[in-house]
Amino acid sequence: MVRTGMSYGNRHAVYAGSMRPATIVITVFAFGLAGLMAQDQPPQIPPELAQYQTWMKAAAGARGAAMKSIQAKNVAAAAASAKTVAENFDLMANFWKSKGKADAQAFSETARDAAKAAAAASTPEEQQAAMQKSGPTCTGCHNIYRDGNNFKGL
Numbered sequence: 198m199v200r201t202g203m204s205y206g207n208r209h210a211v212y213a214g215s216m217r218p219a220t221i222v223i224t225v226f227a228f229g230l231a232g233l234m235a236q237d238q239p240p241q242i243p244p245e246l247a248q249y250q251t252w253m254k255a256a257a258g259a260r261g262a263a264m265k266s267i268q269a270k271n272v273a274a275a276a277a278s279a280k281t282v283a284e285n286f287d288l289m290a291n292f293w294k295s296k297g298k299a300d301a302q303a304f305s306e307t308a309r310d311a312a313k314a315a316a317a318a319s320t321p322e323e324q325q326a327a328m329q330k331s332g333p334t335c336t337g338c339h340n341i342y343r344d345g346n347n348f349k350g351l
């Protein structure tokens with residue numbers, strides 16, 4: 198990485214000689230900074246789990262929001278939240294598919310389809326009935342694959 202003066206022709210010897218210390222200082226500074234940044238990082242969460250958590254949190258949060266909007270009989274707001282639920286469970290279904298876990302994929306697809314139906318429904322009652330179909334998927338999947346804020350059996 199650090200070039201030596203040897204690779205420069207004689208004509209550049211003075212130039213190379215004057216630049217090298219600066220290059221070294223910058224290199225040492227860059228490595229030092231990288232080291233400091235590494236120390237500042239929180240305990241490592243595997244990227245895969247971190248990604249899954251953003252989906253799960255988004256889905257659960259949007260589901261709560263959808264339920265509230267259904268209670269308030271705000272069909273449009275409930276539909277918008279239900280759409281977010283569906284989108285995130287779709288991403289989770291793909292994740293489980295890539296892991297070859299057909300049962301978890303099926304739970305995710307059931308939750309996704311329930312939210313999709315809620316988003317398409319036109320009355321609070323229909324929305325409520327549709328969202329309720331996603332309920333059993335939560336505990337069904339958590340019992341098999343969730344250990345606190347972590348995966349189980351992966």
Ligand code: HEC
Pocket residue numbers: 249250251253254256257260289293301302304305308331332334335336338339342343344345346347348349
């Ligand atoms: C296909 C499997 C699956 C389904 C279906 C599922 N979950 Fe999860 N959930 C998990 C796993 C695995 C974790 C642990 C990893 C994590 O914390 O993200 C988890 C974690 C969570 C968390 C904690 C997220 C965090 O890390 O802060 C919440 C909240 C949650 N689920 C809510 C729900 C709700 C509500 C439903 C149903 C609408 C549901 N889940 C359906 C697999 C699932």
